[in-house]
Amino acid sequence: QVRLVESGGGSVQAGGSLRLSCAAFGYTYSVDSIDSMGWFRQAPGKEREGVAAISSSSGVTYYSDSAKGRFTISRDNAKNTLYLQMNLLKPEDTAMYYCAADRFRPGYSDSWSVAYEYDYWGQGTQVTVSS
Numbered sequence: 001q002v003r004l005v006e007s008g009g010g011s012v013q014a015g016g017s018l019r020l021s022c023a024a025f026g027y028t029y030s031v032d033s034i035d036s037m038g039w040f041r042q043a044p045g046k047e048r049e050g051v052a053a054i055s056s057s058s059g060v061t062y063y064s065d066s067a068k069g070r071f072t073i074s075r076d077n078a079k080n081t082l083y084l085q086m087n088l089l090k091p092e093d094t095a096m097y098y099c100a101a102d103r104f105r106p107g108y109s110d111s112w113s114v115a116y117e118y119d120y121w122g123q124g125t126q127v128t129v130s131s
Contacts, residue, residue, distance in 0.1 A: 001026055001027075001030060001120075002024055002025070002026040002030050002031055002034060002101060002119075002120045003024070003025045003026055003120075004022055004023070004024055004025075004099045004100070004101060004120055004121060004122035005022065005023050005025065005122055005123075006020060006021065006022045006097065006098070006099045006122040006123065006124060006125040007020070007021050007022075007023075007125060008020040008021045008125060009097060009125030009126045009127045010126075010127070010128070011128040011129075011130065012089055012127075012128075012129055012130070013129070013130050013131075014089060014090055014091055014129055014130065014131050015088060015089065016089050016129070017085070017086060017087045017088075017089065018086045018089065018127060019083060019084070019085050019086070020039065020083065020084040020086065020097055020099075020125060020127075021081055021082070021083055022037070022039075022081065022082040022083075022084075022099030022122055023079070023080060023081045024037075024080040024081070024082075024101060024120075025080075031080050033103050034056075034101045034102070034103065034120075035055060035056050035057050035102065035103055035104035035105075035108075036053060036054065036055045036056070036101070036102045036103075036104070036105070036108055036112065036118075037053065037054055037056075037075060037082045037099065037100065037101045037102075038050060038051070038052060038053030038054070038062075038073075038099075038100050038101075038112060038113075038118070039051040039052050039053070039073065039082075039084045039097055039098070039099060039100075040097070040098045040099075040100055040113075040115055041093075041095035041096065041097045041098065041127075042095055042096050042098070042124075043094060043095040043096075046095075048098070048115045049064065049113070050062075050064055050112060050113025050114070050115070051063070051064050051066075051067050051071065051084070051097070052064070052067050052071055052072075052073035052084060053073065053112040053113070054073050054074070054075050054082070055108055055112075056075065056077065057104055058108075058109075060109065061073050062109070062112045062113070064113065066092075066093075070086065070087050070088045070089075071084060071085065071086050071087070072084070072085040072087075073085075082099055082101075084097070086127070089127075089129045090129060091129045091130065091131045092129075093127060093129050094127060094128050094129050095126075095127060096124040096125070096126050096127075097124060097125050097126075097127050098121055098122055098123075098124045099121070099122040100115070100118035100120065100121050100122075101118060101119065101120040101121075102117060102118045102119050102120070103119065105117070
């Protein structure tokens with residue numbers, strides 16, 4: 001089992017920045033089995049949507065259209081920590097942000113934003129952007 005703990009959420013004004021972190025905990029063999037990690041968000045009344053993801057095996061990063069150019073995902077494997085740097089935040093970015101992780105799976109490039117494909121989830125951190 002892998003436990004994911006998010007941090008870094010908060011309230012900012014439009015145009016501001018936040019950096020989210022997600023630390024992975026668990027038995028070494030479990031944490032080491034994690035290949036892909038991603039950030040999802042869910043606003044009230046809306047479906048959970050993929051924001052960004054990264055695959056350790058390929059080194060490829062993925063972004064939603066709304067995140068491209070403003071958000072940057074990165075991962076520190078030595079610290080078992082995932083990050084999401086969010087710049088130029090907009091009120092529509094307001095949501096609960098969740099960290100997700102999964103073992104290696106073929107075709108990840110086609111399914112990185114599919115929430116049910118991920119095995120592990122954090123409890124979320126709230127991001128609120130005011131205009």
